[in-house]
Amino acid sequence: MLDPVSVLQGHGLHVTAQRLAVLRAAVRHPHGSADTIASAVRAEIGAISLQAVYDALALLSEKGILRRIQPAGSPALFDPRAGDSHHHLICRSCGKVTDVDCAVGSAPCLTASEHHGYEIDEAEVVYWGACPNCRAKPPVPGP
């Protein structure tokens, strides 16, 4: 990704310390939640309101700089790898999110068999399962 300042300017956005820090934090914490990112930003610039974090994340997502994903049972997560079509592996026990490229070329599963009159603009795929770490040590065994 280009430097954050250029990214913001390139989209005609005002450049502010908060937005820069949010963008950098999102890049450093791929698939981070608003809360995670707020903490990371605070570690970098000292203070930011949660509202400003939400505003910046919404703006960056709207401009296509970040991609918002909302796995079931999780708060919204923000993915800096936006624009390219990739999908997600999500661990049912620890929630870890890992990027996966689409299996066959760009859009094999992206075409519904029957579109039922819908005009489809995106196909989102989530693979649910157990991550390597959680497979290794299953939940506390009973007595």
Place this chain on the structure above:
Amino acid sequence: MLDPVSVLQGHGLHVTAQRLAVLRAAVRHPHGSADTIASAVRAEIGAISLQAVYDALALLSEKGILRRIQPAGSPALFDPRAGDSHHHLICRSCGKVTDVDCAVGSAPCLTASEHHGYEIDEAEVVYWGACPNCRAKPPVPGP
């Protein structure tokens, strides 16, 4: 689906008026939210606590009788068509959910190109777009 009483018994569950009504409401309101289902249940049996609705829906989902889906920006929805692998078309403007069968056989897109060590148990596909109705009448045009 079999009659609700058999369904519950077949899974070794206690048969209660609340559970029966929740199951019937979920079948009559495919892709309904907990709230929608609570209203439908109240229309049928008079009263039920929201907590009982949540409990019943969680239990039915856990037993694989219903399938819980949680599209971004929506409360959890419950799909009576569980067990068979189908996916969802979701309208970005009105939220309407429509079932779609998987394009090629049972699991073409269900195999990630690279599983990164995960043990995958489910692939969830959501097609986002505009439903026929919302395509016909776009949001109020500006002046």
Place this chain on the structure above:
DNA sequence: AACCAATTTTTGAATAATTCAACTAATAGA
């Protein structure tokens, strides 16, 4: 270099969906 209108951020409260916990009621097998 300072000004100003527009945009951002802060602050504090509100909301929606869901869950926790303690008490009461109903179920199903003995």
Place this chain on the structure above:
DNA sequence: TCTATTAGTTGAATTATTCAAAAATTGGTT
């Protein structure tokens, strides 16, 4: 029918997110 167990009700708590109004900052303008 009795009763241990399982469910349901009630009421409050939590989490993630949004709303709204006041204060601060931005980036072009004089």
